[in-house]
Amino acid sequence: MKTEFTEAQLADPDIRESNKILRTCVHCGFCTATCPTFVLLGDELDSPRGRIYLIKDMLESGRAASKEEVVHVDRCLSCLSCMTTCPSGVHYMHLVDHARHHIEETYRRPLMERLIRATLAVVLPRPALFRAALAGARLAQPVKALLTGRSTTVKRLRAMLDLAPSVVPPPGPSATAMVHRAEGVRRGRVALLTGCAQTVLAPSINEATIRLLTRMGIEVVVTAGQGCCGALTHHMGRQDSSHALARRNIDAWVREAEGEGLDAIVINASGCGTTVKDYGHMFREAEPGLRDRAARVAELAKDVSEVLAMFDYQPAREPPGIAVAYHAACSLQHGQQITGVPKSLLENAGFEVRVPAEAHLCCGSAGTYNILQPEIAGKLRDRKLGFLHRTGADIVASGNIGCLTQLGGGGLPVAHTVELLDWMAGGPAPAAVMAARARQETLAAE
Structure with missing residues (x-):
């Protein structure tokens, strides 16, 4: 794809990266066949190829995002099926992330939408707040029957209440920073990302991970200072927030790696894993120390299935x-x-x-x-x-x-x-x- 960014625009590392991605696209349209929103809606602008054209025009012009661009970029799930399908290796993930950041910086959403997005960005990454919000959602269930309008705000409020579980399990041992010793001879040592929403909705996942790994002879460390990986706010275009959360994790895990050492950082929520494995890219323009630490963490990050295979699960x-x-x-x-x-x-x-x-x-x-x-x-x-x-x-x-x-x-x-x-x-x-x-x-x- 031909691009026409100016030299001044290309001085911006994000524009430079997006320019490289855009130039990789050859308009073949293979991505449309595997894009969920295109399969459902049949609109070219709700396919990766259509969004690429919109993003290119928005970034090249240097103008604020328009309503049309916001609508179609917002409809992207970031499922990345298009990247699996693409024969040209277009790194759509980084392009759409840049577009979302540009939208967040230049587009003013309606008031209720701003409030809902701000609430999600503040509450979901913080387990204590999220737990309190779910308690409130349980109390608000009788109100759901009154939410009958067809406005976007009403639909979003209903979705929040529909997704809230009727029972929230109590926090498990993995919620506390500690070392879980290996059973028998220690074969390895890993850090576990306990996450944010998962620790509230299903702490049993972390508990199962710790039980299984320690039974296999792997010491599991829940490091002090770690928390949300930053994915939730990153995909909402809130780059400062997501990077701050990522930096906290990087510091926590590098301290542990430089202390007793780590064979891996185990992640059992794959949405988090994709983001942590991308920390090196997120901080590619940071000062050398942070850039190197981020790259080290990204290299150590492994999905729990990878770690189980590595240590020969039986x-x-x-x-x-x-x-x-x-x-x-x-x-x-x-x-x-x-x-x-x-x-x-x-x-x-x-x-x-x-x-x-x-x-x-x-x-x-x-x-x-x-x-x-x-x-x-x-x-x-x-x-x-x-x-x-x-x-x-x-x-x-x-x-x-x-x-x-x-x-x-x-x-x-x-x-x-x-x-x-x-x-x-x-x-x-x-x-x-x-x-x-x-x-x-x-x-x-x-």
């Missing part, structure tokens, strides 16, 4: 007679290009793994997308659930808390992959397994 139980529909989170299969490892681990553990049709398409979660774009997210959720049900599986497994939250309540029990692997290696049965067993018994009785 089950301890007999095959359970449970069929698992594996939902590949976009951030894992497209963002990190990890596709076969989680399925191989589940098969090795004794599960029958089934892959649904359209496995490459997003479920509609995408961080805050299912709140900010509830209609599109709802259609994608229903489409995904339809294919998952058609597999005839007993459980849906995935590696991302956003997907599990989005797909939960859809008629099939959901579990994180690591929870199932922990169970098969001697840990307690996850709630999804108990639900699947009860469902099997009911179906057998019928």
